Amino acid sequence: MANVLVTGGAGFIGSHTCVELIAAGHDIIVVDNFSNSKREALLRIEEISGKKLKFVEADILDQYALKMIFDKYRIDAVIHFAGLKAVGESVHMPVEYYHNNITGTLMLIKAMRAHNCKKIVFSSSATVYGVDNPVPYVETMPTHTSTNPYGYTKVMIEQILRDVAVSDPEWSIVLLRYFNPIGAHKSGLLGEDPNGIPNNLFPYIQQVAIGKRDYLGVFGNDYDTHDGTGVRDYIHVMDLARGHLCALDYALSNTGVEAVNLGTGKGSSVLDVLHAFEKACGRKIPYKIMPRRAGDIARCYANTDKAKELFGWQARYGIEEMCADGWNFIQKNPNGL
Ligand code: NAD
Ligand code: UFG
Secondary structure, three states, X not given: OOEEEEEOOOOHHHHHHHHHHHHOOOEEEEEEOOOOOOOHHHHHHHHHHOOOOEEEEOOOOOHHHHHHHHHHOOOOEEEEOOOOOOHHHHHHOHHHHHHHHHHHHHHHHHHHHHOOOOEEEEXXXXXXXXXXXXXXXXXXXXXXXXXXXXXXXXXXXXXXXXXXXXXXXOOEEEEEEEOEEEOOOOOOOOOOOOOOOOOOHHHHHHHHHOOOOOOEEEEXXXXXXXXXXXXXXXXXXXXXXXXXXXXXXXXXXXXXEEEEEEOOOOOEEHHHHHHHHHHHHOOOOOEEEEOOOOOOOXXXXXXXXXXXXXXXXXXXXXXXXXXXXXXXXXXHOOOOO
C-alpha cells in the first residue's frame, strides 16, 4: 500500500478516486485550493469511507506549500487532478489556464524531484487527439493539435512529462486520457457539482430533470452520426476512479511513460443520453435543437485495448447506470454539495 498525494482531490473525479484509493487501503493526502470545488466533498469522502482524511488547503502554484507537504509526509506517488478545465473559459482566459495548469504541474514536478518522488498519474484528456485523427482514438496517434487553450495545456503537459521521463529513467509516468466522465457515487453523496451554468451535457441534463432549467439546448443535429447529434464516449466516474487504482499499481512497479485511454469504447449521442436519463428519472426532458457549438467534433470514442492489456481494466457500467446514479445524486443534492 502506498502513500499517495492527490492534487485536486476535492473535485469531481478526484473525490470519487479518493473513495476508491481509501477502500483499496492506500494512505492518501489531498491538496486542493477549492477554486472549483467545495470542502463538503471532503466530508462526504470521510462519510463514505469512515476514515479521517489528511488534507492541506493550498495552491499547487505555491512552492512553499508543496515543500511543506513533501517534507511532512513520505509520499510514494502523486495522482495529479488539479487543473482548470472549462474549454470555453480557457479561450477567454488563456494566460490563467496556461499558468494554473502548466506552471502548477512544473511546480509539482520540481517538488517531487526534490523529494525523490518520481511516480505520477496525470489527468489528461481525449481532447489531445485534436480534430484530425479518425475514431476510435488509439494511444499511438499524433496529439499535437487542439482547438482551445485548455486542450493545449494537456498536450503540453503530456510533452513535459515525456521529457522528464527521458531525462531521468527512474520516473514512472502514466498519462490517463479520459473520455467523458459522468455519473456519481452509488450513495448519492458524491457527484458532479459545477459552479454556475453547466458547460457540459450531463450536469445540464441533471438540472433540467430536477426542474432548475427549462430545457436542454442540443448543439447541432446535422452531424454525420446515427441521429445527427454529437457522439461521445461516456464513462462512469466510478469506472474511471478504478482506472486510477490500476494506473497507480502500474506506476508503483514500472518505470517509463505510458499514455492510456480510459473510455468504454462505445459512442452515445446527445439524444441517446437524454433518452437514457428520461428512463432513469421517469420524466420527459424538454430540449431544443440549437446551432453547433464552436470547436465541437462529430464523434469521439476510445479504442480501449491498451488499458485492458496493460492494467487488466475495462469499464463495467453502461449509460443506464450512469444516468441512474446521476439522477440519484441530483435528487439528493438539488443545490449541489
Ligand atoms: P474539477 O474542477 O472538479 O477538479 C479539479 C480540482 O482541482 C478542483 O477541486 C479544483 O479546486 C482543484 N484545483 C484547480 N487548480 C488548482 C490549483 N492551482 N491548486 C490546487 N487545486 C487546484 O475537475 P474534474 O472534472 O474532477 O477533473 C479533474 C482533472 O481531470 C482535471 O485536470 C481535468 O482537466 C481532467 N479531465 C476532466 C474531464 C472531465 O470531463 N471532467 C475530462 C478530461 C480530463
Ligand atoms: N452538448 C449539448 N448541449 C449542452 C452541452 C453539450 O448538446 O448543453 C453536446 C456537445 O455538443 C457534445 C456533447 O454534448 O456533442 C458532449 O459535450 P460536453 O460539453 O459534455 O463534453 P465534450 O465532449 O465537449 O468535452 C469533454 C470535456 C473536456 C474534454 C473533452 C474531450 O468537458 O474537458 O470532453 O475529452 F476536453
